[in-house]
Amino acid sequence: MQVESLSEITYFGSSLSQYITFLAILIAGAVVGRALSFVYERRLRKKTAATRTEVDDIVVRSLGGPISLLGVVVAAALGRQVLTPTPAAEEILVVVAEILLIVSLVWVAVRLTDGLIETYLGRYADRTESKLDDALVPIVSRMANVAIVAIGVIVVLDSVGYDVTAIVASLGIGGIAVALAARKTLSDVFGGAHILSTKPFLVDDVIEMDDYAGTVEEIGLRSTTIRDFDGRLVTIPNSNVAETEVRNVSSEPTHRTVYELQLPYRTDTARMDRVLELLETTVNGIDGVATEETRVHFWEYGESAMKVRLEYHIADVDRWQAVKDAVNRAIHREFEAAGLEMALST
Structure with a gap:
């Protein structure tokens, strides 16, 4: 009995030589x-570049890569003719x-979806002043891609x-579970969309x-980052920002500052007049204070001291901390x- 050639041994109905031919075709x-x-x-690309519409450019770019894979698919269909597979194979x-x-x-x-969204929605977002659409374009693109891949x-x-x-059906149940688990994240995203659309601050x-x-420092879809006056970065979830009263100091024409000074009851009338005059003169002498809006009043008799109310406005809003510091130092010095002297708080 002759030994059967290795190339003639069949695997799932086809010989090794047939598989080699099939692989060569692939x-x-x-x-x-x-x-x-x-x-x-x-x-x-040269032809589509000469046209006015960009749809054909997007289609050409979209089909460029997949054509290589389609070549393999067509080759597999043609190469199938050289095989004699079993029904299972x-x-x-x-x-x-x-x-x-x-x-x-x-x-x-x-x-194709990426190209259309980036070209048309992205261009529209670039023309608008709102940052909301700029943040939403990549999210829309990603969601569309996830949907396409899921269908595939x-x-x-x-x-x-x-x-x-x-x-x-299981995906529907899973989607509900994911939505419940991501409730906080979705709340932050909607909060970010609200901030970016209403623009309470920039x-x-x-x-x-x-x-x-x-x-x-930054307004994102999930959180807002601020740099506090100690130089630290603080990240606040947008859901918290949307539900909290926010005061935009920069939008105010001036920064209003109000506080009370307490004087001991032994302060006589002449000294009280001197205090009121000194406070107004000192505050108005500080660079950055809106002098026409400074108010100083003998406000009330407290339980242990007489109270003087000082109100002034800082015109240079961006420097309000430095101006307030200068005012306090000047008052203390004068x-x-x-x-x-001032009375101790009780």
Whole structure:
């Protein structure tokens, strides 16, 4: 009995030589597909560049890469003719070909969607002053791609024999679970959209809210970052910002400052008059104070001291801290020079 040649031994109905021929056809298909993709893009891009519309440019860019994969799919269909597979192997080959075709179509759809969104929505967002649309464009693109890929996965699973109805139902339940788990994130995103659309403050504005105060460094979809007056970066979830009263100091024509000074009851009338005059003169002498809006009043009799109310406005809003510091130092210096004293708070 002669030993059977290795190339004549059959595997799943086809011989090794048949598989080698099939593999050679696949490689040739990949090479031809790549060459066609190169020629396709080089020649058609020149023609589409001369047209007014950009849709044809987007289509050409979208089909360039997938053409290589389509070359493999076509080669697999042609190479199938050299094989004599068993029914089980035949079924596997058909499923693989379907999967490759679906992957090619999904690839085209994703690239086409990205191109259209980036070209048209992105250009529209660049023309507007709002930052909301700039932040939403990549999110819309990503969501569209996820939807396309999800549809492709479902079609692939259907082609291999899975019960798509059960899968879609489970995805619905899973989607609800994900939505509940991401409730905080979604709340932050909607808060960011609200801030970007209503513009209660902008980047570089000085704001005050709850226990935070500082300069806005960044407004994102999920959070807002401010640099406080100690130089630290503070990141605040947008849901908190949207639900909190925010004071935009930079939008005010002046920064209003009000506080009370307490004088001991032994302060006589002459000294009280001197205090009121000294406060007004000192405050108005500081650079950055709106002199026409300074108010000083003998306000009330407290339980342990007489109260003087000082109100002044800082015209240079961006320097309000420095101006307030200068005012406080000047008042302390003038009181000390005049021999005036303040009462201790009780």
